[in-house]
Amino acid sequence: MAVYGSMTELIGNTPLVDISALSPNENVRILMKLEGQNPGGSVKDRIALSMIEAAEAEGRLVPGSVLIEPSSGNTGIGLAMICKARGYHLKVVLATNVSIERRQLLEVWGAEIIESPGAEGSNGAVRRAQKLAAEHPDWVFLYQYANPANPKAHYEGTGPEIWRDCPEVTHFVAGLGTSGTLLGVGRFLKERNPAIKVLAVEPPAGEIVDGLRNLEDGYIPPIFIEGNGAELLDGKRIVRPRESIEWTRRLTEVGVFAGLSTGAILAGAVKTAAGIEQGTIVTIACDGGWKYLSTGAWTDDLDTVESRAREITYF
């Protein structure tokens, strides 16, 4: 093991672990890439570094710069870790209903938190950040939902790592948030082997978004549209909160302690495994379980956790 020059050099090259003991089909292997091993604790470290380095290369970011970003937590945490080390000031627009640990971690890294109403979910945080960025043209708005450095981090990092470690992959199953992981990994894998299926799992409910008054308030990430996401994906499935929690718990049977979104993705992967004859499914553990301990996800009564999970944004 070499000596690393800085923590950012530890981002990426995460381990791929065989969790086929949870596969419902003995002819289908399921492998999970443990992104919680990144130094900031989630897959989002990859895009945080990629977006910051792209902005530095363009000369938009200089020491002392102020950044603003909407985040349900992980992107904010990844950015905050790097910003603290590089001398940038980060403001994160955070919905009020994220788990307490996410807020605490942002504080650890010295990020300033700007609250947006929980009932508006991520849509509300995105709108607030867009408005503040427009009002403060001197602030740097990386905007993960529209930044090509987001899918690029996965096209150049996550995708090649999967192909290197598991060229026999037949299906890639990941969560659809900003769509960066699916676009970057999906495009890379299909270029290597067009037969590989790329499947999206939609996040389970955080806060029930009754704040949405009409459908024109809907939102599709610009990178999904620009990256022809609708053509790239072979399927998209939604997973309920209860299934997410159940599969988050099942993961501990194979020694994986992961966050709730990982349980949702695994639920999708397991359904895929049940519906095919044979193959190798590669999936993603977005983060570790640490930030969700306060939800009681592993230990409390399932009904209680389910109702609590509706009130937090965790994708």
Next chain:
Amino acid sequence: MSVSVNLPTVLRVHAGGTKTVEAEGATVGEALRDLEAKYPGLVGQVINDEGALHKFVNVYVNDDDVRYLSSLDTPLGPSDEISILPAVAGGAVDQSGFPGEAA
């Protein structure tokens, strides 16, 4: 064939506040158009003037997004359920249109 259609909060106003309505049809498109007679104004929110799914609407048969099946031509089976949901940013999906979810 009669199927249940689960509506998101934002569309229930067109169905007298009802969360789930019944529709007849062999495909998703037929079932949705069947609703137009019973609940004027509802389907116009889901299908655009060109006869395609509205950009910010996702329609699911059971748990699968029909855009990745055969869209409005997706066939329906006897125990299938249709759910309509608005497209939102990652991290906050309105699941109020699904059965068994808090409304």
